[in-house]
Every structure is written in structure tokens, then in C-alpha cells.
Amino acid sequence: MLSPSSKPLQKKFRRVTLVGKHQAEGIGHHLQELAQILTNHGCELSIEASTAGHLSSHNLQVLQLQDFQKSTDLAVILGGDGTMLGIGRQIAGSGVPLLGINMGRLGYMTDIPFEDAKTVLPPMIDGHYEIDDRSLLEASVWRNNQEIHRGLALNDVVVNRSGLSGMVELKVHVNGSFMYNQRSDGLIVSTPTGSTAYALSAGGPILHPRVPGIVLVPIAPHALSNRPIVLAQESQITIEVAGGREVIVNFDMQSLTKLQIGDRVEVKRSDKSICLLHPLGHSDYQTLREKLHWNEYPSTF
Incomplete structure (x- = not known):
């Protein structure tokens, strides 16, 4: 979608919950990596109940979706736009923002590539992000x-x-x-x-x-x-x-x-609405170019 507000919020996040696409190949390994990044950054980490089954072992608090509003400050979604749609509908109106990380294909809402998570997540946790409210x-x-x-x-x-x-x-x-x-x-x-x-x-x-x-x-x-x-x-x-x-x-x-x-x-x-978070400098126009292949034509055309 097109550009959200460019004004970053300054709120920092302490309680973070991981949510992953169900039955996605290799998701357990990706979740472990994200958990390590967030834990190393000092987050109080939990995991959504259905997602917890993808980790062979963990010592994280397990949260039901209906408990997000009172128990977490931020949900980090690992998957694609379909995963974001499902979670967004279920927690709409809770006030818990969603941050999307894609596992391969760039999404309109899950716009952070997994390989960039290590450098992108910490500054966002510290309050450097753009907010995007969706009805x-x-x-x-x-x-x-x-x-x-x-x-x-x-x-x-x-x-x-x-x-x-x-x-x-x-x-x-x-x-x-x-x-x-x-x-x-x-x-x-x-x-x-x-x-x-x-x-x-x-x-x-x-x-x-x-x-x-x-x-x-x-x-x-x-x-x-x-x-x-x-x-x-x-x-x-x-x-x-x-x-x-x-x-x-x-x-x-x-x-x-x-x-x-x-x-x-x-x-x-x-x-009810949901709140998506994007890294500073995020451009939905760039996402549209890539998703709709507008970038296949030379700039001098």
C-alpha cells in the first residue's frame, strides 16, 4: 500500500510476542533466530499459543490471542500477508501494533525481509518506526x-x-x-x-x-x-x-x-482498526513497483 505517516513514534516496546505462519517450512529455525535477536535486545519475550508448537523447546511465556491486549506491547508477525490478515482480524481494536517480517516474497504489509531483521528490529523496538493505521x-x-x-x-x-x-x-x-x-x-x-x-x-x-x-x-x-x-x-x-x-x-x-x-x-x-509498523524511510511506492513489476522498465523509457 502507499506511504504511511512519515512521523515516527517514540514509544519503545518492552513486551514483545512472536507469531508465526502455521505449517511453514523452516519456521522453527526462523522463530529461534528472531527470539535470540529480541532477547539480546532486552525484550520480555512471549510466543503465541499456536506458534509455540513450531519450537521443539523454549522457555517463553505462551499467550493466547485474546490475551494480547493486556499482556503484550507489540506483535512480531513472521510470514506473509495472509498471516497478517488472519492475526489482524483477530486482534483488531486491541491497540497492539503489528510488525511484519516476510520469509521470502515481499508483502504489502509484511515488508521487512527476514535477512534484515537483525539490523531493522532493534531500532524499531527502541521507537524508530513509522505507523500505519488500517481500517x-x-x-x-x-x-x-x-x-x-x-x-x-x-x-x-x-x-x-x-x-x-x-x-x-x-x-x-x-x-x-x-x-x-x-x-x-x-x-x-x-x-x-x-x-x-x-x-x-x-x-x-x-x-x-x-x-x-x-x-x-x-x-x-x-x-x-x-x-x-x-x-x-x-x-x-x-x-x-x-x-x-x-x-x-x-x-x-x-x-x-x-x-x-x-x-x-x-x-x-x-x-475497529489495526496498526502496522514500518521501518523509518519505508516506501510503499517502492513496494508497489516491485510487486506490480513497474520496475521492469528502464528509467529512461
Whole structure:
């Protein structure tokens, strides 16, 4: 995503918790290295409960995610953006900042290469970093005027067809006002964070994370006049399933609920957010260049 605030916070971190991608090859060795770096820097170190199983032996305090708010000052996430999405949703609103370290491929949110951790982590622990607040979406699923599911999404809420079924028919309202009927493979409701994920591949715009908006992006619409649109962040979107088989709603592509004809998905900006930390001088424009291969062209082109 694009550049966060350039003003570094001065808060130092004492209590730090390690969180790692589950079942990732070689993660135990990487966690041991990170633990050594943080312990040597004087941190009071703990480890998230599911992550602890990747270490054959340790003497660290084990924390459940629900205990982060009262028991840790910073969560260091080892993995990719998918790991960050899952943890971010679960601790959203806790006030615990997240620092992402990638194990290979550069991420939009996990932007610190593992090989740089030894030099990058200590100054960040000492308060030399940039802060990047990200909003989430909150969605509820209604059937016969009864709420059957509620969830959060950091990237997007997606209503779409599953398997080999045909197009879905969706009726979309914004703030109670009818917008359109749509025949398509589905509809993406995205945060600025999610604008570089599925929404981008479906033809949506890239939003700066400080743009207070929500993006609607049709997936392969039947009518070419159904175009992506950026709505105000205060907007409340209602998506009603008017037709189609095997329709589902996904939250960050990590959890889903099956839908029936007449079901409604109501989406709005959540009052919860997460806080990402980046090293001083971090450039999301550079990340975009590398992730989207903008850097493949010579500067003199």
C-alpha cells in the first residue's frame, strides 16, 4: 500500500510476542533466530499459543490471542500477508501494533525481509518506526430477518459464485438507496488495504490507505457498464442475492458462509482498526513497483 505517516513514534516496546505462519517450512529455525535477536535486545519475550508448537523447546511465556491486549506491547508477525490478515482480524481494536517480517516474497504489509531483521528490529523496538493505521470492514449476513453470521475483513468481503455454477444476480443498495441489479461472477467490497488484492485483479483502482473510501468491484460483470466505484467510508452497502446457485460470501478469503436466494449481506466500515509498523524511510511506492513489476522498465523509457 502507499506511504504511511512519515512521523515516527517514540514509544519503545518492552513486551514483545512472536507469531508465526502455521505449517511453514523452516519456521522453527526462523522463530529461534528472531527470539535470540529480541532477547539480546532486552525484550520480555512471549510466543503465541499456536506458534509455540513450531519450537521443539523454549522457555517463553505462551499467550493466547485474546490475551494480547493486556499482556503484550507489540506483535512480531513472521510470514506473509495472509498471516497478517488472519492475526489482524483477530486482534483488531486491541491497540497492539503489528510488525511484519516476510520469509521470502515481499508483502504489502509484511515488508521487512527476514535477512534484515537483525539490523531493522532493534531500532524499531527502541521507537524508530513509522505507523500505519488500517481500517476494517464489518459484515453481517441476514436470512429471513435473522442474523446468521457476522465477521471482519481487513482486505475485502466478497459475494461470489462457487464451483462451476453460473452467474449470480445481486441487488445492491448504498445507504438505503438502490444502486443497481448486477449479473456477474460476484462483487468485491474492499478496503483501501484490499485494493491491491483481489479487487486489483478484477480491475479495481489502487487506493492510498489514507483515502477514506470503500471500493465496489464487480467480478466479470455481464454488462460492461457495471464499473468499479469508490464510495465514502461512511457508506453502508446491502447486497441481496436475487438469483444464482452455490453463492457464498468470503471474508478475506479465509472464512466463508453459504448464501441462499433472498439472503442479504450488509457491509460497513468497522469501528475497529489495526496498526502496522514500518521501518523509518519505508516506501510503499517502492513496494508497489516491485510487486506490480513497474520496475521492469528502464528509467529512461
